[in-house]
Amino acid sequence: MSTQTTTLDAPGAQLVQQRIAWRTPVIYLVVGALAFVFFGLLTSADEVTRFTVSTSRDFVTISPFAVPSKLVGLVLSVAALGLAGWATYLTRERRKVPTWVPITFGGLVLLAFLVWVMAGNGNALPLTLLLTGALVLSAPLVFGALAGLLCERSGIINIAIEGQLLAGAFLAVVVASITGNPYAGLVAAPVAGALVGGVLVMFAVRYWVDQIIVGVVLNVLVIGVTNYLFSTVLTQNPQALNNPPRLPTLPIPVLSQIPVIGPVLFNHSLVIYLMYAAVAVLQVMVFRSRWGLRMRSVGEHPKAADTVGIKVNLTRVKNTVLGGAVAGLGGAALVAAGLAFTKELTSGKGYIALAAMILGRWSPKGALAAALLFGFADSLRQVLGNLGSPVPSQFLSMLPYLATIFAVAGLVGRVRPPAAEGKPYVK
């Protein structure tokens, strides 16, 4: 179980080396072999897979193309197997496996899966649409995961992400409907999220209530209040209160016209650009700024932080309220397409965001990557649901959850949360 043995203080201790962790390369090899058999060998030889990539706005139009399913499946999975072999070699030589290896490996297997799942399908797979959808669907998760990490890095467990997303979405819809201005909703959403964060931190810091309890209960409370207001106030007057305008799309000039990359990354509403900014800013701020250092010290060792004059509880309050606001923004992202509010609109996205945060090991870029994984799986389900696929839709829906369990159990393993997380600080 333990993946490493520490050196002992016996003579000749230098000779004792860390035991090699074989789990990761073995997983690569198994997944690669499965891909080789299922997506390569078992695909019928005369089928083709069609792709479309271009949209009408691009500089260069790439016409839809078809590839032979079996050949491409075999090539991709052999490449994945090769990569797995190389990772195994590196592990055996006790060298570090670079970060791009798992990413490339995942990409290859995913492509092989796409080629297999669309083999012989009369429709073409709209790659650009798939990726755009992935980004848009992952935005609430990214904001939620960032909110979670802001709180947890300062020592407050934030299970209430779900409630913060929901409160943000609710207020965004109502304010945008009343004012008729979608940007007003975008401003209101963080306020609702911050309010939920404020209640969370009040109970956690002032009354020392177990933070997991408060989080879970706040989720129920927000679901209850929004459901109640939805079935009374909003349904009495849906035209005026539950009819938000769409957040306008702001294509970035020139960049948005690059084929594939343009429409996927640079043709979105303001909230997606805010997401880019939030991830980038937080990645720098959390690990490279005084503010971030203080926040992390409060989350890891509050007593030490207090000794050098950092106000522990004040830091926690500020961070949790800020985190709530960020999650509220995620709620606004959820309804950015001009969605009307419905009961339990978030449907568990807050919990997925929590998983993304842990999967991303409490770092903004990790959270982004994990959230994108979930978003991609969700988008894939929607796209394949429209096109038809040999896999039942329920299993496609299961994919992100299965992938998470797999990732948590296989690749991440024992992650280490901030040390003082969930413990009230008492002088």
Added chain:
Amino acid sequence: MSSTGTVVTPPAEPSRAPEDERPSYLQQVLDSSWMIILSAIVIALVASSVLIAAANAEVQEAATYLFARPGDFFGAAWDAIYSAYSALFRGAIFDYQADGLRRIRPITETMLASTPLILAGLGLAIGFRSGLFNIGAQGQVLMGGAAATWIAITFQAPVVVHVVLACLAAVVVGGLWAGIAGFLKARTGANEVIVTIMLNSIAVFLVSYLLTTSVLAGGGSRPISPPVGPNAQLPLVLGPPFRLHWGFIVALLAAVGVWWLLERSVLGFRFRAVGANQEAARTAGIRVNLMFVLVMITAGALAGLGGATQILGTDKTLQASSAGSIGFDAITVALLGRSTPLGTVLAALLFGALRAGSPLMQTSANTPIDIVLVIQASIVLLIAAPPLVRSLSLVHGIAKWTGRSGKEARA
């Protein structure tokens, strides 16, 4: 209401600025956990009544001329609140407007609604006491219900045997489903919170897939199982006008069993030791990883049984949405019950009453069911923070005031 400093039992309340004198007897009584709970329930009801009044059309109308005729406003608000809560009471405890035996039907409905909550809540309570935060009751309830349904509609067996077999299947499948999370935590250190959340979603999709196949489907186009045969149904306790079935008795027996397990058995001691301090438990020779697996299996078995009672006793057919919000309500039930068997049963009865009473409240007083969630959440939130209850409670305020003035008089 003893609490053994586990992860989720609230820490002892802050001992801020101890008064130099001993609190009066009245104050000691008021500080007991029962008074806190009672005050919390009252405060939660008062807080929710604000929402009830605010959403009422007549109240809103009266509010437009509040300063001209305040009496209208308060009268309308009182009417709205009174009709909502009286309907809740009539639906959940005692229907004084009905005739004969039907008057006590609501209380049996409350017991009925609390049955799966007791079972799932007990499972979660075991987890909390052992330091495992299991959010997966929802999936375990659904998988248990699905297993029970499968046995019930696929096989034929004599009266008692069939229902027992179906319940056993639910216990096994629920236990295994939760066991996945325990096994992964023990083997790889995978965080049980994430794994159980993921297993919840997977269970929903798995069951909705099975409902489209011949394993569970009823043959129609809707994803719903055929009704459970009479042999596999849980028998009624009181007979036809009442829907209360033996599942409730089973749940009470399970509570006794869990009490014995946690408080009187070696295994339960090990569970609690792991919950209190993993390192110490490991040092003392307890196989912590094995305990993780066993705790999750026990929790899942109880939740699965809860699912079986819901399908075999109450719903009679299975849908992907059969678990409703049982699993999530059970979390609040276990937290409210401070993870003790007796507390869990009482909390489940309270929540069952809110569930049973809310439909009547919706039809007769026009107050949406969703207010129940607000009441539930406020109660748990308040109970978790006794100082807040004391600062909000009128009774506590008066007691403190009289105690102080009494001392001043003596001095």
